[in-house]
Amino acid sequence: MRKPTNPFVLSGYHSPEYFCDREKELDWLIEQFNNERNTVLYAWRRTGKTALIKHFFYQLEKVKKAEGVFVDLLGTTDLADANKRIASEIVQRFGSLNTGIGTALMKLIGSVGATFGIDPLNGTPQITFGMVGPHSVPGSLEAIGKFLSERKKPVIICIDEFQQIVNYPEKHAEATFRTWVQAYPMVRFVFSGSHRHMMQSMFSEKSRPFYRSAQLLPLDTLPQPVYLNFITEHFEKAGKSIDPLHFNKIFDWTRMQTYYVQLVCNKLYGRTDHVDNGLLGEVFHEIIQQEVPLFSSYQQLFTHFQWKLLGALAKAETVENPLGQSFLQQYALGAASSVSTALKTLIKKEFIIQTGSNYTLHDTLLMRWLQQM
Structure with missing residues (x-):
């Protein structure tokens, strides 16, 4: 994979070199996986939750210990929608143009009421769903569970923005997912979400289907000294410099939200070899101005x-x-x-x-x- 020209990556996950710390959280996730426990990871948005999960997958796959599947439920509106999203991600993950689509995967595609094809724009495998009603979801999830269970390596599937299922019109959405998870104990699950209180409630209230079914980990902001070292290292590696006094301004202004720290540093790194107060102020102003049209529209809400x-x-x-x-x-x-x-x-x-x-x-x-x- 080509190295990024700017080390402060803003989208997705690249490699450990461009990922800051989270060593304790990573060790905790690996321990849960090694002992076959399902986990819950929750944090407010822009805290680096998704990057941590993909870093975790990278570590497992590097030693060929497991295969990771990442599913984002953000934007799904009901069980059928969620089912499509999960099935699509599994085909993307295990379908390959080089090795072909295996018999097991083709069987799965047929079982979930879909057809297989190739995306004409990027050449990746894709599946197209017919009309799938909520009554078809349990059978489709069963087929997905069997497929994952029969893989040679253990499979760990992360369902991101899992709190989304609470808003589905089906009252039994949580129970449907809980039944699925229980039926396939050799598939590991990571449930992650950006609504802390909702995620806590789903897994800690006695009346809820997922009550005490997984280990919970809240994700807090990174310690300032750790992030300071990470930023300094990448600036110095490129022959650039940033005054230590500016770190306090960056950390205070961003409140240590990972994405915004990355965004500020990405812009500073790309602008100059030496960061001064004037440039820092310009970058803060520019970042806010980019969001003004969106923020102005909020008032109507x-x-x-x-x-x-x-x-x-x-x-x-x-x-x-x-x-x-x-x-x-x-x-x-x-x-x-x-x-x-x-x-x-x-x-x-x-x-x-x-x-x-x-x-x-x-x-x-x-x-x-x-x-x-």
């Missing part, structure tokens, strides 16, 4: 008061008690009951997140933009 509350929370950055008099008076928000109602809406739409007793905006760039208003 909320009432005037909800938007005002969002702005107040952005300016405060982190609020322990948004219903307290100090916060209400500082931002002229009026009655606590009104704030409570608006806050519930902002949390439901995932614009505000609650971590412990603290409330803050989910998107750091949106927060920085609102702070300028």
Whole structure:
């Protein structure tokens, strides 16, 4: 694989050289796999969750210990949609133009009500589904489970944005997936999601099908010293320099959200051999300006008061008690009951997140933009 020209990769996973740390989390994931435990990995978006999973797969496949399949359920709307997404990813993973499509895979494709073909644009294997109703999903998942179980090497499948199934119209969606997982104990599962509280509830509430069926790992931001060393190493390797004082500004401005740290460093690395205060400010401004059309449209999603509350929370950055008099008076928000109602809406739409007793905006760039208003 060709090396990236910019070491601060923004999309996908390249190799360990361009992946920062997560050694403890990687060791934990490997231990769970070695002892045949299913796992749950949850973190807010932009924290590096997907890259960690693909790094984990890379390590397993490097020593030919397992075969990894990554499925993203984001955007799926029902069980049939999820079934199609899972089957498609498996065909992409195990179908090869060099070795051909094996008998087992062709049998699987027929079992899930699909036909096989080649994408005319990129030449990769693809399958086309006919009309698949929800009643067909259990049988299709059974065929997928049998196929994965019969692979020579153990298969580990990551289902990303797994909390999406809670929003499916089928009330039995969680139970359907739980039945599937139980039926194939030799297939390992990683369930990952970006809605922390929803993922915790799915696997820790007694009334839910997945209750205590997997080991849970919350993914926090990287330690600053670790990220500092990673950034410095790549700058120095290219004969570039960045003043240590600038790291605090980068880390504070991005709040250590992995993607935004990468984005800032990617732009700085590509612009100059020496980073100064002026360039740092230009990059911060440029990143926000790119998002202004999107952020401006958000206002239409909320009432005037909800938007005002969002702005107040952005300016405060982190609020322990948004219903307290100090916060209400500082931002002229009026009655606590009104704030409570608006806050519930902002949390439901995932614009505000609650971590412990603290409330803050989910998107750091949106927060920085609102702070300028």
